[in-house]
Amino acid sequence: MSRIARVKSRTGIYHVMWRGANRQEIFHEEQDRIKFLSILEKYKVKADLRIYAWCLMGNHVHLLVKEGSEALSTTMKRIGVSFVSYYNWKYQTNGHLFQDRFRSEKVEDIQYLLTVVRYIHQNPVKAGMVNRVDEWHWSSCRGYYGRPTYSKELHDCDYILGLFSGNQTIANARFIEFNESDNNDECLEEPAFYKRRLTDEEARLEIREHLGAIEIVHVKSLPKQQRMEIFREVKKIRGLSHRQAARILGVSASLVSKA
Structure with a gap:
């Protein structure tokens, strides 16, 4: 059966998720995460990609990106092939690392754009891995908060912060308040694995x-x-x-x- 074509976003912005095959871990140690981010940054530059938010969990990755100079599927394929090649070489294995192709959803309005940013940053908190969003080192959240992160060049936060205020101090304060607010956000969830969140x-x-x-x-x-x-x-x-x-x-x- 042929694959269903992805629905194009009018804004060119997508929420992307990669999950390990059979939900296996794709990052076993810090160096694996660093390698993935270095590959992501490399193709961000090559494809003129915009990355508004990112988060590396144990067995999956979330990205909020704007398509660049080539089709998003092409850029994601380059990133995936590069990381799988590194992974198979390092761990002396072969076969599929990721669960099929990446999943994505189009993001076409400002409110949902902000919702996805918050959802991505709160992933580690909702998984019980940390108590606060900025305690997780492997997401763009710390960059938004002016804290040390993998690379200042990896994510593009000016556009998102500008949606809160033209004044940087006010924008930062409003963003933090929004980013840490309680919610029942469910973005790009998988019906086979997720049940409706209880009130x-x-x-x-x-x-x-x-x-x-x-x-x-x-x-x-x-x-x-x-x-x-x-x-x-x-x-x-x-x-x-x-x-x-x-x-x-x-x-x-x-x-x-x-x-």
Whole structure:
């Protein structure tokens, strides 16, 4: 069966996701992430690509890009082939690293553009890997916050910040507030793997059922072993993120994630 052609974006802007085949890890150590970013930066320049946001997770990558001097699919193929070649050489393996071709969605209005930026930056927080968006070193968030990142040339933040204000100080403050705001953003999710995110009220009801006679407010005061057992049970609730569970239980997201 032939592949369905990608729908072209009127703005040339796309949210792109690459996932490891069978959800396998694609980055095993820091050097792998650095190599991917160096390849990304190389083809950003060659193809005159604009990169508004990026995030490297363990088994997938998120990019928010504007198509450059060649078709986006061509640029992504160059990046993918280069990284797979490096990966296979380093780990002495072969075969598919990525799950089929990259997935993408068109981004054609300002509100959704900003939503995708926030979604990408909050990926590590919602996965329970860090507590704050700027604690994750492998995304463009730290660059937006004026913090050290892989390369200042990798992402183009002036356009996004300009949407908040023409005054840089005001723009930075407004961006940070927006970037860290609570939300139920779901961008480019995969139906086969994702269920609708529970509302906080739905989540509380589900958590109460798992707790039995224990009140939610008392969980954080329980002995460590008992708390961890509860966290492990709560994590089985479909549609409940680690961050949401932590907020309801009054503990840190990292505690829930480590359980």
